[in-house]
Amino acid sequence: MTQTLTGPHTLEVALGDRSYPIHIGPGLLGEPGGLAPWLAGRQVMIVTNETVATLYLERCRKALPDDLELCELVLPDGEATKNLEHVSRIWDALLEAGFNRRCTLVALGGGVIGDMVGFAAACYQRGVAFIQVPTTLLAQVDSSVGGKTGVNHPLGKNMIGAFWQPRAVLIDTDTLATLPPRELSAGLAEVIKYGLIRDADFLAWLEQALPALRDLAPAALAHAIQRSCALKAEIVAEDETEQGVRALLNLGHTFGHAIEAHQGYGNWLHGEAVGTGMLMAAELSARLGWLTTDDVERVRAILRAAGLPLEAPAEMGVDDFLSRMRLDKKNVDSRLRLVLLPALGDACVDDATPEVTLATLLEQFPRG
Numbered sequence: 334m335t336q337t338l339t340g341p342h343t344l345e346v347a348l349g350d351r352s353y354p355i356h357i358g359p360g361l362l363g364e365p366g367g368l369a370p371w372l373a374g375r376q377v378m379i380v381t382n383e384t385v386a387t388l389y390l391e392r393c394r395k396a397l398p399d400d401l402e403l404c405e406l407v408l409p410d411g412e413a414t415k416n417l418e419h420v421s422r423i424w425d426a427l428l429e430a431g432f433n434r435r436c437t438l439v440a441l442g443g444g445v446i447g448d449m450v451g452f453a454a455a456c457y458q459r460g461v462a463f464i465q466v467p468t469t470l471l472a473q474v475d476s477s478v479g480g481k482t483g484v485n486h487p488l489g490k491n492m493i494g495a496f497w498q499p500r501a502v503l504i505d506t507d508t509l510a511t512l513p514p515r516e517l518s519a520g521l522a523e524v525i526k527y528g529l530i531r532d533a534d535f536l537a538w539l540e541q542a543l544p545a546l547r548d549l550a551p552a553a554l555a556h557a558i559q560r561s562c563a564l565k566a567e568i569v570a571e572d573e574t575e576q577g578v579r580a581l582l583n584l585g586h587t588f589g590h591a592i593e594a595h596q597g598y599g600n601w602l603h604g605e606a607v608g609t610g611m612l613m614a615a616e617l618s619a620r621l622g623w624l625t626t627d628d629v630e631r632v633r634a635i636l637r638a639a640g641l642p643l644e645a646p647a648e649m650g651v652d653d654f655l656s657r658m659r660l661d662k663k664n665v666d667s668r669l670r671l672v673l674l675p676a677l678g679d680a681c682v683d684d685a686t687p688e689v690t691l692a693t694l695l696e697q698f699p700r701g
């Protein structure tokens with residue numbers, strides 16, 4: 334597979350009159366007025382968190398025109414803040430500023446900020462414009478694209494939310510220079526996911542590119558981000574509200590969301606839980622006679638090379654998994670629907686996994 338250049342690159346999420354661009358490249362946030370084309374009016378609020386504000390708020394201000402009614406809201410950091418209380422703080426700030434339906438929210442940060450700001454935008458005065466400016470690898474390859482917005486509930490991940498598309502996604506790849514290695518690995522889990530569900534060539538490329546990606550090599554990162562966004566944009570354009578193929582983007586998430594909720598949001602990073610969940614899905618696929626043991630070892634090796642955990646939490650028993658998994662949003666009536674792998678590079682949704690096979694996998698999967 335040929336690598337694309339590191340310079341600016343634009344993709345489109347094709348959704349008719351709600352289509353929007355994904356701009357990818359180094360230094361995009363530094364371009365004066367670069368966010369101007371997607372503003373709905375003069376009222377603009379940048380929402381970010383304490384960590385990202387210190388690093389990138391000034392740059393984001395510069396990407397906006399001068400003649401605005403500009404407000405800034407800096408929320409606390411962390412997955413544990415992804416709840417209605419913090420979304421309410423966004424609504425409070427919008428009302429206190431007197432913002433109307435022609436306002437625009439700018440989500441500057443990782444997936445937590447993006448999901449909350451998108452949900453705040455979806456509900457404020459029944460829907461206002463928002464722009465995604467993702468600053469983590471995970472947000473750049475996944476959460477900023479596709480319009481899934483929302484918050485967690487103590488009983489389940491992303492249980493309250495809405496589909497609400499951004500007006501644009503601006504990915505400044507320079508922001509990854511400050512990302513802690515653990516967060517980079519978490520983002521790589523979602524990158525690997527695309528290879529596993531839809532693109533065996535990309536998976537093979539990743540197997541050799543992981544050291545370069547972990548070293549933040551610009552060409553490798555640019556290719557990983559562009560290919561991930563292209564695959565996600567294609568799936569979202571086909572199935573915006575997850576009636577069919579979009580569910581494949583949930584590979585590893587039925588297990589992963591159970592881990593995140595059980596462990597208390599933030600103790601396991603989303604990408605870490607998804608990585609372990611993908612290994613569980615691969616093991617289950619092998620038990621159903623689909624993947625070979627060599628395939629499972631390839632999955633284990635690529636996750637290890639990405640620096641992701643390969644064992645489930647020690648204190649999580651079979652019932653801890655099953656009770657959380659029974660609340661999964663993909664389920665129909667009381668039937669579990671799991672994303673599994675008939676082959677590497679090909680995924681399906683399965684609702685016929687025998688309970689005993691699943692329970693045995695959950696029982697025997699390594700704990701750390």
Ligand SMILES: NC(=O)c1ccc[n+]([C@@H]2O[C@H](COP(=O)([O-])OP(=O)(O)OC[C@H]3O[C@@H](n4cnc5c(N)ncnc54)[C@H](O)[C@@H]3O)[C@@H](O)[C@H]2O)c1
Pocket residue numbers: 382384385388410411412415442443444445446448468469470471472475476477478479480481482491508509510511512513516519520603604
């Ligand atoms: N909507 C979707 O389609 C979708 C897809 C995948 C994940 N998600 C959600 O995204 C969330 C995870 O996102 P995340 O992994 O970005 O986590 P995050 O938003 O918590 O960000 C991770 C950490 O990195 C910090 N950070 C952000 N940018 C930085 C930078 N450039 N330099 C240094 N530090 C930086 C943040 O402050 C935070 O501490 C989860 O809630 C998950 O459910 C949503």
Ligand SMILES: O=C(O)C(=O)C[C@@H](O)[C@H](O)[C@H](O)COP(=O)(O)O
Pocket residue numbers: 475479481490491523575579580582583586662
């Ligand atoms: O965009 C999607 O669709 C996804 O499933 C992407 C996932 O990586 C992401 O974690 C998403 O938030 C999970 O959605 P959920 O519907 O399972 O909460």
Ligand SMILES: [Zn+2]
Pocket residue numbers: 475523586603607
């Ligand atoms: Zn995810």
